[in-house]
Amino acid sequence: MTSKKIVLHFPQRLVDQPIVYKLVKEFDLQFNILKASVTPQEEGLMVLELVGKKENFDKGVEYLKSCGVKIEPLSKDVVRDEHKCTSCGVCVPVCPTGALSVDTKSRKINFDNKKCIACEICVKICPPRAMEVRF
Amino acid sequence: MRTIKEINEKIKKGEVVVVTAEEVIDIVKDKGAKRAAQEIDVVTTGTFGPMCSSGAYFNIGHSKPRIKLGGGVCTFNGIPLYTGFAAVDVFLGATAIADDDPRNKIFPGEFKYGGGHVIQELVAGKNIKLEGTAYGTDCYPAKKIQATINIKDLNEAVLFNFRNCYQNYNVAVNLSDKAIYTYMGMLKPNLGNANYCSAGQLSPLLKDPDYRTIGVGTKIFLGGGIGYVAWQGTQHNPSVKRKANGIPQAPAGTIAVIGDLKQMKPEWLVGVSMLGYGVTLSVGIGVPIPILDEEILKSAAVCDEEIYTQIVDYSHAYPHCVPGSLGEVNYAQLKTGKIIVKDKEVPTGSLSSYSKACEIAGELKAWIKKGDFLLTEPVEKLPNAASGYTFKPLKEGPSIS
Numbered sequence: 262m263t264s265k266k267i268v269l270h271f272p273q274r275l276v277d278q279p280i281v282y283k284l285v286k287e288f289d290l291q292f293n294i295l296k297a298s299v300t301p302q303e304e305g306l307m308v309l310e311l312v313g314k315k316e317n318f319d320k321g322v323e324y325l326k327s328c329g330v331k332i333e334p335l336s337k338d339v340v341r342d343e344h345k346c347t348s349c350g351v352c353v354p355v356c357p358t359g360a361l362s363v364d365t366k367s368r369k370i371n372f373d374n375k376k377c378i379a380c381e382i383c384v385k386i387c388p389p390r391a392m393e394v395r396f
Numbered sequence: 397m398r399t400i401k402e403i404n405e406k407i408k409k410g411e412v413v414v415v416t417a418e419e420v421i422d423i424v425k426d427k428g429a430k431r432a433a434q435e436i437d438v439v440t441t442g443t444f445g446p447m448c449s450s451g452a453y454f455n456i457g458h459s460k461p462r463i464k465l466g467g468g469v470c471t472f473n474g475i476p477l478y479t480g481f482a483a484v485d486v487f488l489g490a491t492a493i494a495d496d497d498p499r500n501k502i503f504p505g506e507f508k509y510g511g512g513h514v515i516q517e518l519v520a521g522k523n524i525k526l527e528g529t530a531y532g533t534d535c536y537p538a539k540k541i542q543a544t545i546n547i548k549d550l551n552e553a554v555l556f557n558f559r560n561c562y563q564n565y566n567v568a569v570n571l572s573d574k575a576i577y578t579y580m581g582m583l584k585p586n587l588g589n590a591n592y593c594s595a596g597q598l599s600p601l602l603k604d605p606d607y608r609t610i611g612v613g614t615k616i617f618l619g620g621g622i623g624y625v626a627w628q629g630t631q632h633n634p635s636v637k638r639k640a641n642g643i644p645q646a647p648a649g650t651i652a653v654i655g656d657l658k659q660m661k662p663e664w665l666v667g668v669s670m671l672g673y674g675v676t677l678s679v680g681i682g683v684p685i686p687i688l689d690e691e692i693l694k695s696a697a698v699c700d701e702e703i704y705t706q707i708v709d710y711s712h713a714y715p716h717c718v719p720g721s722l723g724e725v726n727y728a729q730l731k732t733g734k735i736i737v738k739d740k741e742v743p744t745g746s747l748s749s750y751s752k753a754c755e756i757a758g759e760l761k762a763w764i765k766k767g768d769f770l771l772t773e774p775v776e777k778l779p780n781a782a783s784g785y786t787f788k789p790l791k792e793g794p795s796i797s
Contacts, residue, residue: 347444347666347678348751351581353733354589354743363733368750385506386582388446388668388678388747 263318264310266295266335271305275328281309288321289313295335295378308335308378337379338395341372345391352383352392397689403437404770414764416757417441417598417685417696424697433693438764438771441600441696442617442682442756445593445748446668448579449559449630450677451489452515452657455551456526456543458484463538468530472514472545483536487556488514490667490677504577504672512677513667515555518547519619520662553657555619555665559629561681563601563649564705567592567725567744569737572711577672581747583710590707590735590742595753596700596727600683601649603696605642606781607634609685611774616653617682617760620664622769623655625683628778633787642695645704645724649778653681664756680752682760686771700727707737717789 271280276299284290290313299305311318325332348369352361360376361383363369383392406412413436415423420439424432454477464483471477474494477486492511499505518524528541547553568580569590576583580591596602604610614625629650636646664680687693706721708714725735730744763769779785 347749349445349678349749350746351591352745354591354745355582355584368731368754385504386671388581388670389666390508390669 262312263315264312265318266308266310268333268335269307269309269325270331271299272329273302273304275330276301276303276305280325280328280330283324284311284321288317288324290317290321335379339377339379339381339384340393340395342391342393345389346370347389349388352387355382355386397433398437399688400686400771400773403686406437407764407767407770410767412437412764414438414440414761416754416761417603418754418757420697421597421699424693429690429694429697432697433687433690436687436693439603439685439687439696440682440757440760440764441598441603441685442753442760443561443595443599443748444680444752444756445678446676447557447560447679448491448676450557450679451487451511452553452555453485453487454553456484456486456545457551459538459541461538462536463528463530463541464533464536465528465530468528470526470528472524472526475511475514490515491674493675500672506671507669507673507675510667510675512675515677516662516665516667518553519657519660519665521547547658554654555623555657555660556654557679558652559631559650560653560679561600561629561651562594562647564644564703565593565647566706566708567730568710569707569722569742570711571709576711578710579670579673580710581745582671587737587740587742589745590737591745591747592705592730593747594705594727595748595750596703597698598750598753598757600681601651602643602703603698604685604692605644605695607649607778608692609688609774610651610683611778612776613772613774614683615772617680617756618653618655618660619680620661621655621659623653625651626654627652631787632779632785634779634781634783635786638781639704641698641702643698643703646706651778680756682756684760684764684771700731703727
């Protein structure tokens with residue numbers, strides 16, 4: 262199984278096409294939309310997590326490219342410097358996906374990278390600046 | 397029941413019974429206050445959070461030829477220090493920033509580096525670039541110095557924080573329709589989040605609410621080393637409203653603390669940046685509470701459910717000094733991750749690290765058990781609620797000409 266987060270840029274003409282539907286139907290890929298900005302008459306942007314068999318994943322990506330969708334890996338990844346984090350928790354209520362949460366027992370702050378959509382809000386508001394963007 | 401002297405004898409013999417301010421809660425629930433007070437000698441508290449009125453003074457030693465920095469300019473890694481003392485005594489404040497820092501010009505400013513960070517780097521043993529300029533005198537002719545300094549080479553390096561360890565603190569929210577950037581963190585519009593800043597049931601002054609044992613001269617855990625309570629802190633305000641258990645319901649007492657910076661550790665003095673607000677220093681403090689009688693034990697065993705604080709709007713009420721509260725919550729409610737404000741469920745965030753506070757209380761407990769840390773008798777009490785000591789606003793008006 263392959264699981265990758267990718268960024269799709271749609272040209273204007275593809276915005277009203279059921280592209281994601283085809284990924285599911287024809288390539289048996291699971292998808293999770295992490296971020297989407299698709300407005301008629303404008304270039305669309307979508308951040309997708311695609312999960313499926315390696316060969317299906319590759320075929321799906323080929324299909325997207327053949328349609329004229331520009332694909333980039335979600336190259337920005339937010340990581341936490343464990344030495345800098347003081348586990349205060351000021352990041353928790355501003356994280357939109359619950360990737361940052363409080364362990365109710367130890368009161369330490371957990372960071373679940375899988376839930377992170379790299380919105381970067383935590384990066385700037387973290388007092389000891391423990392959250393970093395990696396490219 | 398027992399005296400500090402007797403407790404110290406037990407510490408020396410290795411017979412002392414020490415528990416943390418968190419552990420004592422369940423012990424009292426199990427055994428009752430009377431029996432617990434007979435058994436427990438010391439309760440250790442802890443707190444770790446941003447404390448802006450922190451700083452350190454240094455004597456950097458004399459250059460050849462001598463320079464009089466007093467009345468001149470001195471910077472550490474570009475961060476200006478206060479020089480209004482003798483020739484080579486300088487004071488670095490936690491919130492100091494470089495003259496060329498962009499501040500809030502592009503809002504919200506990032507405040508990446510300042511006094512708090514320099515203090516942390518010094519404590520970590522890093523080399524720091526010192527630059528100084530002066531006007532020159534007959535006895536201090538040099539007008540300029542440059543040096544690379546290291547904490548181990550300085551004559552004195554002393555942490556001296558004149559307001560730390562707030563006894564309780566506001567919960568900050570934002571009633572306006574745009575995000576605001578405060579010393580309580582970023583507050584999302586329309587009650588988007590509620591930020592608090594206290595270790596609650598572990599916080600030193602909340603566990604000795606009437607300052608019966610914590611006073612001038614009390615020996616404490618400070619920044620990973622040993623420090624002392626030097627005085628009541630600035631803005632000390634013991635007369636705020638209190639619950640029947642004696643716990644203040646709003647920010648109340650504070651302490652000024654002092655200690656040798658050279659023996660402190662960078663994990664307990666952390667330079668932090670508050671987006672759109674400024675730089676500060678997160679300080680780790682732990683205070684031992686000697687259990688001299690049952691009343692002291694009962695106060696030390698107060699839990700989060702019994703400690704209440706006020707919800708304050710930081711978009712208007714706080715900046716304009718409008719009194720009032722949007723409601724009262726306790727720390728157990730805050731720690732569930734959400735509270736109700738104006739009928740809305742609001743997620744909570746903390747600026748004070750409870751897990752670090754726990755570690756501090758545990759570390760201090762270990763020091764006492766090992767016999768490394770004896771308790772001190774306070775030489776003077778802090779002004780309590782009965783003292784009439786208050787926190788006054790500025791009387792504004794034209795300056796005298």
